[in-house]
Amino acid sequence: MDDALLKRIDRLESRNEILELIAKYCKSCDDRDVPLLRSIFTEDAVVVSQDGMMEGIGRDGIMEMYRKRFEVLAISVHWTHDNIITFDENDPDRATGECFCHAESHRNGQTLVGSLRYDDEYRRTNGVWQFSKRTLKFLYYVPVEEYGEALGSKKRMRAYGDQRVSDYPETFECYNNWARHYEGA
Template sequence: MKMSELEELRRRVERLESRAEISELISAYAIACDEHDIPRLGSLFTEDAVFDTPSKLMVANGRKGIVDMFIKVLGIRGPGYHWTHDHFIKVDAANPDRATGLVLSHAETSPNKRPSLAAMKYADNYRKVDGRWHFEKRVLSFLYYVPAAEYATALNGDLRLVTPTGERIKADYPESLACWQAFEKAKG
């Protein structure tokens, strides 16, 4: 085997290992949220991380800010269960210590003792620090987050995001997506 082939094989193995480690990071986040494990949750983010939502319901900067935000968010919730579906992870070919990803997810939660269901996706930036992958940026977008009793009709309108105070606001997607808007316009 030529050295260049061996080097390419090494890079491919590193990318596969990075993807597996990032998948474990994503799962660790879901578990930490469900277990209200704040120290573990904080350890998953870089010191300079950013957490954001288009609705601005959850916004924080820096690991400490993110920890403080989750203390408030989880403080009004009882038991919950987050699970992830598909992960699309792309390791940066120019800088193998950076990657981006999209994670599709659902959650069962209980804000203010009100059983609720959510469908969401995370647009992520990941960075390897001291040999470990972390979230550098997470943007959480909700398709819906509604009381469980309203789930059957939740997708019938665009006010599919119920805030902790009970206010109904527009969901983060898909109506805001250019492809969705183009499709709606084309169908008439």
């Protein structure tokens, strides 16, 4: 086989392995499968949320962050929808991605619903794809009884006892300026 074909095969296999990695994240969080969760992060990985409520530096720091979350979470369910994966042209063992997700959870006696995106960095080490960075960005994270009203507000972050402006889409240039593409049409 020529090098170009081998590269294409590697990309296809890697894409499937990264999609499985993303599914393992959901499974490990919802099942509280701590060994599985630990296995999907590189030793030097970072997990943060754009709103600053989550921060885990290094695998041990990430595991401590999730321990604290699991202590207050009852049941949770995460499901991912679409994934955009981009491979590094200069390094076949690195990729980035954007993962679209919904989540439901019960925390401190309150049922919450959320919609978020993960900005990911993936790294293949010893033939295994893992997360090297995961940044959570929330469209909304609200008590279920506030869901309808929250969608009509910029303050869609309501899971922590206050109301905060959401991470997106209002921060996206394209969201704020879409109409200019139709001017004069």
